[in-house]
Amino acid sequence: MKPAAALPKWSRVRHSLARRLGVEAEAGRGAWLLRLLFRAPPPGQRDWPALWAERLGRYLRSELALGENESHATWLKRVFFRQRRRRAHLATNLRSARHHRGARRRSMLLGRIGHWLAPAYGVVGRAGHAVSSRLPTVPWARVSERVNVWSSGLDRVPHLKPVILLLAAMVAVGFWTTPLPIGGQFRLFIAVSVVMIVVRRIPGRWPTMLMVSLSILMTGRYMWWRITQTLIFATPVEAVFGYLLFAAEIYTWIVLFFGYIQTAWPLNRQPKPLPEDTDSWPTVDVYIPTYNEPLSVVSPAVLAAKSMDWPRDKLRVYLLDDGSREEFHRYANEVGVGYLTREEHRYAKAGNINHALAMTSGEFIAIFDCDHIPTRSFLQTTMGELISDPKCAMVQTPHHFFSPDPFERNYDTFLRIPNEGSLFYGLIQDGNDFWNATFFCGSCAVIRRAPLMEIGGIAIETVTEDAHTSLKLHRRGYRTAYLRIVQAAGLATESLSGHIGQRIRWARGMAQIFRLDNPWLRKGLTFFQRICYSNAMLHFFYGIPRLIFLFMPCAYLFFGLHVFGADAISVMAYVLPYLFVSGLANSRIQGQYRHSFWAEVYESVLAWYTVLPTTIAFINPKKGKFNVTAKGGLIEQEYLDWATSKPYVWLLAVNIAALVAGIVRMFTTQRDEPATVLMNMVWALFNVAMLGAAVGVAKEARQVRVSHHVPLCVPATLVLPNGKTIACRTENYSTGGLGIVLPEELVMERGHALGVALSRGDIDYYFPAVVARNNGVHLGLKFEDWSHERETQLIQCTFGRADAWVRWEEELVPDAPLHSFVEVIEMGYQGVLRLFDAGLDAVEATVLRRPRQSG
Amino acid sequence: MKTIAIVSPVGGAGRSMLTAALAGLLTERRHAVLAVECDPRNVLTFYCGQRVPARQGLVSHVLSPTDDWSEAALQTDDGVLWLPWGGARGDGRGPDADTAAAIATGLHLQATWLRDLLARVDLAGHSVALVDTPTWPSVHAAQAITAADLVMVVVPPEPLACATLPRLRSELKALGKQAVYVANAVSPASQLHTDILALLRGSLGAELSAYRVHADSGIPEALARDESFVHSAPHSQAAHDMHGLATWLSNWIRQAYAGGAQTAGGSA
Structure with a gap:
């Protein structure tokens, strides 16, 4: 007991x-x-130890994923073995990150770094603010005005311009070739940088010119040094690699200088008024070529073209169907537009248009791709120029896309960072216009028939028939004009492979023109037209230089080849100023149309794919086939486009290996030149970021669409069956349906009948509809009694509105080089994470033999 | 103080509703607003929450100009001053026929009676009086038009409105009054409404306001529930339209004050 x-x-x-x-x-x-x-604790006081112990317990339990009353064994087990759980993806979902800016941004690299640095940043920011608020403000705008006054005053002095240019050339030659000790070179760099940074703040064109001139001076200095000092190689292998790099650099210099000339003075042309008397307005044929696109894509363009403001008897719309589809024929008859088709299908779009030219007789021809929807004001905006000047053969307007392209969709940069096309339509075409070298871009343009017939119709020798046609027009002494006013909008390419396919076609076509009809070789063009055309063509040859830059750090990091015959310090003294100053100058010129460093991303993605087509077309321009850009696709499941990204995965692997090799090298064989190793590693790291971004783009974001939904935001009125009205906005449009954003949630069953009214100017158009889906404030409507007439009215109230795209340029965000750099690095980092995730997914799928999800 | 008369050549156009709604919306836009009812129907107070017709008001002044009638005005929570027609008697009846006839005769003889009366009202800032009227032509509407700096003609999209509008328009032109025409109770679903609007646009041109007020069944419901429609259904299209109209009027008032100041400066 x-x-x-x-x-x-x-x-x-x-x-x-x-x-x-x-x-x-x-x-x-x-x-x-x-x-x-x-x-x-004494009574009445808080029991801090108990509170803290409880918190600690809760934290441990949540970390180890344990319940309230678990046994010791489970605790012990969990301390050493983690519970099986689904592997989370490392890459951030950028789309959700954007909506949770602030809170969730921490999940992204920059957010995290920014969070760490926040205190320091705050102190610096406050100090800077305190200092700047004490300093007197500089009236930059007034400085700019004064500069303009001086320049127009100087302009009046006779013979001053050639003298100044001559003097400038002499000074430039002196500047380029004067040798300086390393310290002096650095001081020069600082002086020029200070000038650049101050001049940046002054608005206006003359400060831009000053920045460009400084950039030319610094680049020339660098070139002189590069040619005279650095082409010294120890071995033949080094010489081979060294000259490769040198050749790639020569390419970038040419493109840089040509680019400065091309964009020296963007013309910013305004529309010319039309004659008062509408009887004197000429006849216009509108061509809408189509090949394999579905009718739902083509129909809005046709109906909008039909509703353009122009005398009814002088506007004829033709649907040029190269697919010879009975459905299209019927449709054309129903809506009352011409239908033209042909027996054989040679020369694709160019052949299609030339066939139509023979069958029609309008004095002017407006051409729209079948998915470009013109506004009602298109003809009235463009025709004034053509009527007032009989030598003007073509007027081009920008191609505007209301849906995001693959870059924008997969990186969620839509309306935040200008896309690839912004630079061309925002700046380059406007710059070309100054030199009378505006290119025809295949769509959203009006051409005069007589000159077009004179050159034998649209050019058929190359796959970029558009640019070639305008080249031929310019050779004949005709003028072209560019109006930077968005008068039509269309769908961007849906998938990355489609996007790349389109760029390959452009690159191949440009290479073909370069070979077959080189702007420098034949008569008829002015010097500056030659420069503009050749820069457009040279641009597409960036593939090889880009790949050289992507590979070059490996030459040193793997094999220890010195491809650059200079020590690290002098490289920094010459390369950095050149890159910094030309970067600032380009940021100033391109500003809101292309953010700094994004050109590198866009080019890196396309480089691999354009190398082969351009090279082949350069060697034998007759080879290669025309491919049509696919539109209206659908991506149901997120996926990494392995096929497209394969070359970049390899390049990325090589560069990452080079980084590892660099670390090994730094601590073993090359201990004597750590600066060189480090420099090459920074270069390789930059390449990794670019390639990461390139791979990341291949991760196609999910895109759920029933038919082709077009983003669209205009005010609308809902009329409920009980007679109440709701003011709302449309969200997207598809044939026969409309997405609506409601101001507040509304209880509505599917199939519920209601009406929606849209306005065109001060006229309301009413469309009876039923509710197709209702998800909180997002309402999907399906139209009832849908007819071509109703669709026409809808198009007129939406895409056809003259003011549909006027806010285009207001939406552009100005460039901030540093911010842009950070953004690009972030994209690269996210891209590498995406690749890592996708790789693990693939391994998991193979090892665990899970059946792949269809999609 | 600027005066805006709200008139219409047909009945049931929505004058009182617009007067009440715009009074609230203009107060929100920082105007001192006096809503005046120059209409013997004596219903304006229903729009500001009263359940019985007003006993005192403009009519008190007509009947006995010496009486202190300044207390006849009511003020609602949002700061709008309401001056009803008044004259209701205890048994729910209005003035007898003889009195009504005498009032009408008095108004006919004194064309500037309302204008003189409003001139005596002193409100701070960019103040405005909105005058509700019975169907034009009538002596009451004529009083309001004489007093007005701006005549807002409410046009329902009805055939009769089109038929009577030219007469009103030429009358306003003859008087040299600035006028703005506002289509009210427009239903986009109705083809007739669309056609009449097109017709009005053709004949009135820029004088037809870009702000047309859409038909909404919530408007009478709000009155029945004693609510302000604009506040009870803020997302309705009709409320949006009224906001647009109020903003336009507010701008007009400010410009009228600025313009008045300018001409005064010019003459000095």
Whole structure:
């Protein structure tokens, strides 16, 4: 009976102990442990140790994924073995990150770094603000005005311009060729940088010119140094690689200088008024060539073209169907537009248009791709120029896309960072216009028939028939004009492969023109027209130089080849100023149309794919086939386009290996020149970021679409069956349906009938509809009694509105080079993470043999 | 103070509703607003929450100009001052026929009675009086038009409105009054409404306001529930339209004050 007697005794001891320690006798082990270490607080005070212990327990439980009352064994097991759980993806979902800016941004690299640096940033920011608020403000706008006054004053002095240009050339030659010690070169860099940074703040064109001139001076200096000092190689292998790099650099210099000339003075042309008397307005044929696009894509363009403001008897719309589809023929008859088709299908779009030229007779021809929807004001905006000047053969307007292209969709940069086309339509075409070298871009343009017939119709020798046609027009001495006013909008290419396919076609076509009809070789063009055309063509040869830059750091990091015959310090003294100054100058010129460093991303993605087509077309321009850009696709499941990204995965692997090799090299063989290793590693790291971004783009974001939904935001009125009205906005449009954003949630069943009214100017158009889906404030409507007439009205109230795209340029964000750099690096980082995720997914799928999800 | 008369050549056009709604919306836009009812129907107070017709008001002044009638004005929570027609008697009846006839005759003889009266009202800032009227032509509407700096003609998209509008328009032209025409109770679903609007646009040109007020069944419901329609259904299209109209009027008032100041400066 000993244990029985011991029990009450033990319990007595326990009770007395509990009283001493201030614990309840029945309390858990944790409380006992706590009281052994910490005294109970005096009454009325908080029990901090207990509170902290509880928090710690909760934290541990949540970290180890344990419940409230788990056994010791489970605790022990969890400490050493993690619970099986689904592997989370490392890459951030950028789309959700954008909506949770601030809170969730921490999940992204920059957010995290920014979070760490926030205190320092705050102090610096406050100090800077305090200093700048004490300093007097500089009236930059007034400085700009004064500069303009001076320049127009100087302009009036006769013969001054050639003298100044001559003097400038002499000074430039002196500047380029004067040798300086390294210290002097650095001081020069600082002086030029200071000037650049100050001049940046002055608005206007002359400061831009000053920045460009400084960039030319610094680049020339660098070139001189590069040619005279650095082409010294120890071995033939080094010489081979060294000259490769040198050749790639020569290419960039040419493109840089040509680009400066091309964009020296963007013309910013305004529309010319039309004659008062509408009887004197000429006849216009509108061509809408189509090949394999579905009718739902083509129909809005046709109906919008039909509704353009122009005398009814002088506007004829033709649907040029190269697919010879009966459905299209019927449709054309129903809506009352011409239908033209042909027996054979040679020369694709160019052949299609030339066939139509022979069958029609309008004095002017407006051409729209079948998915470009013109506004009602298109003809009235463009025709004034053509009517007032009989030598003007073509007027081009920008191609505007209301849906994001693959870059924008996969990186969620739509309306935040200008896309690839912005630079061309925002700046380059406007710059070309100054030199009378505006290219025809295949769509959204009006051409005069007579000159077009004179050159034998649209050019058929190359796959970029558009640019070639305008080249031929320019050779004949005709003028072209560019109006930077968005008068039509269309769908961007849906998938990355489609996007790349389109760029390959452009690159191949440009290379073909370069070979077959080189702007420098034949007569008829002015010097500057030649420069504009050749820059457009040279641009597409960036593939090889880009790949050289992507590979070059490996030459040193893997094999120890010195491809650049200079020490790290002098490289920094010459390369950095050149890159910095030309970067600033380009940021100033391109500003809101192309953010700094994004050209590198766009080019890196396309480089691999354009190398082969351009090279082949350059060697044998007759080779290669025309491919049509696919539109209206659908991406149901997120996926990484391995086929497209394969070359970049390899390039990325090579560059990452080079980084590893660099680290090894730094601590083993090349301990004597750490700066060189480090420099090459920074270069390789930059390449990794670019390639990461290139791979990341291949991760196609999900895109759920029933038919082709077009983003669209115009005010609308809902009319409910009970007679109430709701003011709302449209969200997207598809044939026969409309997405609506409601101001507040509304209870509505599917199939519920209601009406929606849209306005065109001050006329309301009413469309009866039923509710197709209702998801909170997002309402999907399906139109009832849908007819071509109703669709026409809808198009007129939406895409056809003259003001549909006027806010295009307001939406552009100005460039901030540093921010842009950070953004690009972030994209690269996210791209590498995406690749990593996709790789693990693939491994998991193979190892675990899970059936792949269809999609 | 600027005066805006709200008139219409047909009945049931929505004058009182617009007067009440615009009074609230203009107060929100920082105007001191006096809503005046120059209409013997004596219903304006229903729009500001009263359940019985007003006993005192403009009519008190007509009947006994010496009486202190300044207390006849009511003020609602949002700061709008309401001056009803008044004249209701305890048994729910209005003035008898003889009195009504005498009032009408008095108004006919004194064309500037309302204008003189409003000139005596002193409100701070860019103040405005909105005058509700019975169907034009009538002596009451004529009083309001004489007093007005701007005549807002409410046009329902009805055939009769088109038929009567030219007469009103030429009358306003003859008087040299600035006028703005506002289509009210427009239903986009109705082809007739669309056609009449097109017709009005053709004949009135820029005088037809770009703000047309859409038909909404919530408007009478709000009155029945004693609510302000604009506040009870803020997302309705009709409320949006009224906001647009109020903003336009507010701008007009400010410009009228600025212009007045300018001409005064010019003459000095």
